[in-house]
Amino acid sequence: MKNFILLYITIISVFSFNSYAQKSQVASADKKYDKFAYIDAIKTYERVAEKGYKSEDMFQKLGNSYYFNGELDKAAKWYDELFAMAPDQQPEYLYRYAQSLKAVGQTDKANQVMEQFNQKAGNDNRASIYGKNKNYLDIIKTNSGRYTIENAGINSKYSDYGSAFFLNKLVFTSARDTGSLMQRKHKWTNQHFTNLYVSDLGEEMDPGKVDKFSKKVKSRFHESSAIFSKDGKTMYFTRNNFLDGKKGKDGKEITLIKIYKASLENEDWDKITELPFNSDSYSVAHPALSPDEKTLYFVSDMPGTIGQSDIFKVQLNEDGSFGTPENLGKEINTEGKETFPFLTDEDELYFASDGHPGLGGLDVFVSKMNPDGTFGEIQNLGDGANSPKDDFAYLIDTKSRRGFVSSNRGGGEGYDDIYKFLETRRIKCEQELYGTVTDLATGKILPDSKISLFDSGFNLINTTVTDPAGNYVFAVECGKTYNVRATKPEYTTKELKVTIAKKNNGRTKLDIALEKEKCQVAIGDDLGKCFGIKMIYFDLDKYNIRPEAALDLEKILDVLNQNPTMKLDIRSHTDSRASHKYNETLSDNRAKSTISWLVKNGVDPSRLTGKGYGETQLVNKCADDVKCSEEEHQLNRRSEFIISAL
Structure with a gap:
């Protein structure tokens, strides 16, 4: 931007602007089933x-x-x-x-x-933006080349900028001299005061003839940066501190800028009022509406501002009143200038900044808004949308990917110009994260499981439930790390971390196996599966109980103590390596050692039987002289605690 706009968007006449951990819904522990027992693993x-x-x-x-x-x-x-x-x-x-x-x-x-x-x-968002982005030029290069961009055809030799969609029209700001010879000029710039203009949009969003927007909105000073409700009946816009013929000034006798609201009455704009959080002492400008129109975003240097100008938000209440303005915080704002916010129906915040790493001057950035209102990674839109000069007031239609951006880059017609563009490639490298949720012990699919997706800072991004086939899917970004949490009644909540590969349009699979909080067991079941006990470990060629084996046996002991009528048949198995006789003897000794440990710790011997089966009950092909991997042999080396009575 030339000095006129730089002054206008800064501060002279002015500036520019868990319990995410939900409680698991555990089913009643008092349910009774014939010949079943419920083991509370936790x-x-x-x-x-x-x-x-x-x-x-x-x-x-x-x-x-x-x-x-x-x-x-x-x-x-x-x-x-x-x-x-x-x-x-x-x-x-x-x-x-x-x-x-x-x-x-x-x-x-x-x-x-x-x-x-x-x-x-690596989650210190405040520490140093540049320290974290030392290769920011490489990132910008990756994001470049995504636009075809050209003069919008509505520019003058004066300053033209700040467009907004109004039904099938484009409303923008201009300092062009289309009035009488007595039209007033700004003392500091020798430019005419800015007013709002309108142009019909044709095919491919080509602007047509330019007309003045509304005489009722026009004042003796600056009007700019309008935004409209979807029904076209409400308008918010920026104006110098001037209403009903009265001009307000701050303590230094400077007229700052404010946001005003207008309503469409009898095909023209009326009932112009200033917003309640305006002030004569600071500037408020560049309004933007959230997709649901329940939040107004704007730019200000009001108390609490981090830098020269920050982006704020304020709630729009159903009764027409406003909440208390909130600074978007250090996720978005820097010690520099953040200005010209724009929210899309895809919950993306576009804004201009000179505080985040860019190509020079103001650059346009984008950040995805999470469901909880926080913001994700901030990305520079790259060369094309940005230039070494000032680039700002980004506007896009998410369906056609066509839009407008303002810039004072070289080759323009005036101080600032509006450029139309077509985005040919999305900035995000996106993938699908998908998987199936199953029961850890049985492999049974688990439909209606709640799946929550968190970013690396544990901010909730999205939630879903598994379909009838136990499947879930999320849209995720390449190269990012996520935390995926699965919850289901009667199961222990599980959280897994996954890093998405840097491959556009790929798919990343993450299956989740949930462990029952209360294991359902019947006669003939393996009690060890309730606790994930695949094997009672012994030292090589030995059968004395090791400390980690004692930990697993304590779990079995606790269940037996809680269920005094339960009986177990303890079975020990080996792989096919070594001789058949050796394996049978070794496994039998190990089964007996397991029984001995339980008896020594208070279990009635009559409740226990056991035997070593050696290599006689292999679970796969890995018999003698069959070449198998270590993982395949491991499947045969197992301990079983078969329930023989309840």
Whole structure:
């Protein structure tokens, strides 16, 4: 922009502008089924832990169980144990731990953990934008070449900028001299004061003849930056501090700018009123409406502004009143200028800034708005939409991908010009994240499971439920890391991290297997599957119980103690390597050692039977002299706890 607009959009006459963790809906524990028992795995984990057994996986599950249910004091207890045992955890556990510590009043410790989280997760949005984007020119280059752009055909030798859609028309701002010889000029620029103009839009959004917009809106000073409701009956626009023939000034005798509202009455604009959060002491300008028209975005240097000008939002109440303006925060605003916001029906915020890394002057940026109102990654639109000069007032129709942008780049007709464009390629590299949710023990598909998608900073992005085939799908961005959480009544909540490959239009698969909170077992079932026990581990060629084996056996012991009529047949299996006789003897000794451990810890021997089967009951093809992988052999080395009576 030339000096006129730079002054106009700065400050002279002026400036430019969990519980995301929902409680799991657990089914009644009192349900009874003939010949079935319900095993509360989490309670078993807790009883085992209270005996002094330690396991990283167990402490994670205990902490998560209480965290996802909102019992943060209990979550803090088990996360304490987790970090005491294994301090090197994934960032999400640091985050949950810090939140839990705050809940129990350990604020200082929580802050220390959050510091670790910020360092490990790279989630310090305030630290240094340029420090995080040292290769920003490479990123801009990747985003370039996506537009065909040309003069909009409505420009003059004066300043033309700031367009808006009004039904099938384009309304824009211009300083062109189309009035009488007595038309007033701005003292600082020798330009005429700006007014609003309108042009019909033809095919491919080509503007036609230019006319003045409305005499009732026009004043003796600046009008600019209009926005309209979808029905075309309400208008918000920027004007110097002037209403009903009276001019307002700040303490330095400067007339700043404000946002005004007008209503369409008898085919013209009337009932012009200023918005209640305007002030003679600061500027408010460049309104923009959210897709649902319940929020007004605008630019100001009001108290609480981070930089020279910030983007704010304010709620539009049903009774016509306004809420309290809120700064969009450091996700969007910098110490520089953020101005000319525009919201699309795809929940994207476009805005101009000289504080984010760009090509020079004001550049246009875009950020996706999340369901909770926060904003995602900020991206420079690249060369084409941007230039080394000032580029601002971006406007796009999301269906046709056609729109307009204002710029004072070289080759124009005036101080600022409006350019029309066609976006030929979306800025985002997008993929589908998809998968199937199943029961961990049975492999049964789980329809109607709630799936929540979070970004790397644990901000909720989207939610869905699995279809009748247990499938879910999300639209995600290439190269980003997400957290996916699955919840379903009677199952333990599970959260997985996934990083999307940098491949446009690809698909990333993430299947999720949920573990039952209360395992449903019957005679003939393997109790070990309830806890994911695939094998009781022994040292090579030995059959004495190892510490990690004792942890799993404590789970079996707890179930037997809670169900005094239950009986088990304990079976030990080997792979086909070594001789048949050796494997049979070794597996039999291991089965007997398992029984001995349980008897030693109080189980009546009459409730236990057992045998070693060696390699006689292989679950796959890996018999003698058959070449198999280590993973295939591992499937045959297993321990089973078959329920023989309930």
